[in-house]
Amino acid sequence: MATLLAGCQVYQFDQTSVRAPAHSSYDSGTVPFTIVGDERPDWLIPGSVDAPTVVATRTTEKTGGPDFSGASFLGYMLTLTLIPFQEESQYADVYALTWQGYTLLESRVDYSIKGYFSVYFPTPMMFMGSLTDESEEIAAAKAYVTDHHRDNVLAAIDQQRSDFERINPQTADEISAYLAGPGRNSVYRPSSVIRLIELAPETDVLAYHATNRDVPGYVNLLPDQYQAWLIGPKGLSGLDLQAELEQGTKEDQLLLRMLNAYPDEASGQIAYVSHGGELAKEVVSGYYTGMSQSHRDVLKASGLPEGLVDRMTNEAPSAQLLAAAKTGKLRDANGNIRIPTREELLEQLVRKDNQGQYLSPYTSDDVLAEWVNSAINANIGSTLGTGVGAAAGAYLGEKALEQVPFVGSFLGGAVGAEIGKSVGRETAISASGGWEAIRASSDRSFDDLPSMARYLKAKYGHTGNFADAMNATRQIYPELAESLAQVR
Secondary structure (H helix, E strand, O other), rough: OHHHHHHHHEEEEEEEEEOOOOOOOOOEEEOOOEOOOOOOOOOEEEEEOOOOEEEEEEEEEEEEEEEOOHHHHHHHHHOOOOOOOEEEEEEEEEEEEOOOOOOEEEEEEEEEEEEEEEEEEHHHHHHHHHOHHHHHHHEEEHHHHHHHHHHHHHHHHHHHHHEEEEHHHHHHHHHHHHHHHHOOOOHHHHHHHHHHHHHOOOOHHHHHHHHOOOOOOOHHOOOOOHHHHOOOOOOOOHHHHHHHHHHHOOHHHHHHHHHHHHHHHHHHOOEEEEEEOEEEEEEEEOOOOOOHHHHHHHHHHOOOOOHOOOOOOOOOOOOOHHHHOOHHHHHOOOOOOOOOOOHHHHHHOOOOOOOOOOOOOOOOOEEEEEEHHHHHHHOOOOOOOOHHHHHHHHHHHHOOHHOOOOOHHHHOOOHHHHHHHHHHHHHHHHOOOOOHHHHHHOOEEOOHHHHHHHHHHHHHHHOOOHHHHHHHHHHHHHHHHHHHHHHO
């Protein structure tokens, strides 16, 4: 009685929904590759142990549903749930052979799983199927369609073999034409690329490989000594950079071009990759993907400037690096171009004098400038907000508000805020000893507020006196607050 009242829900793999060619007589086939992966079938027999490696994968994709059945719902309601409600979900079982990230062959079999549900009555379990989890029916479908995949894959390989033997590419030009045409998605692609590499002449080998570098998978199979020159975005590989230098292009221009070529998220070259459960943005294709330190060593040993080679990495350029490149601050004392460290880039934001437009609250000894200590001791910056509050707090100490007419009418108003900022700034300057004393006690400065904000937050944001120093500094430079808020 309890089961009767509880009702039930069941799932059932619908064999009649399988959409695939009819079974053929294929049992096995000899193929021009070896296989790795979790889905290595015994019906694909490698023709040679030295054949290139192909990865076999199998996935299940939900392609639609659950689709609502109006007729079953009507019966469900009219019979007070005695006739179960029915829905249907569509799936695709996909078997694929890939090489170097490229799909050579794919077999796709579509099918459906029906779901039956009833409240109060166990009709679904009695007449429509077994009481199972949907995943069990997916597993049953996977087992059922395996033979379909075997037929699809072997038939496709048979056709590809006929095409390959008919074309019979022998020369480099013939192989290139085959790879660009019928061999683009063929299991004969890996062995054809290897054959194309083997046809390299004894002289001008790098030039030969350069003509074929756009063939997918080609560069990855080359020895490091050739890979090193061909990895990189269009026009910015080691070989391209060397040609530009020989034509008179300046290193600075090339480096700036390399930095600006870094892909953005909209390009599709960047994806979020999980590392230890945390997602991080990474370049997954293009740019300098695959460039290793051994590659960079090859380029440096061959004379390519170290400053350019060091930038041949998939690490995103920082805002400081881009700014330094645009302002020509990427050369050492000897005039050689080089990529500064993060610390060096940070130091490029600050002037080593007090002649900049904005004076640093910290000295070169990494202690607070005397004018900041004076402001903190005078409690400047303790009342934050409109600027009037800061001004009022400072003036109260000197009982100067009596000499400011109509100050009450300005409080809280837009005019009051602007006057408050001005009055507060002048008061802060006065409490800090005046401009001459401020400049005299500062030995570092900045040309703009964004540089000042980035530098101070990166260098001193972790220190215990940072908040007090910024409160005092913002009274003199009110716009600093917005710049600090924009620093990431």
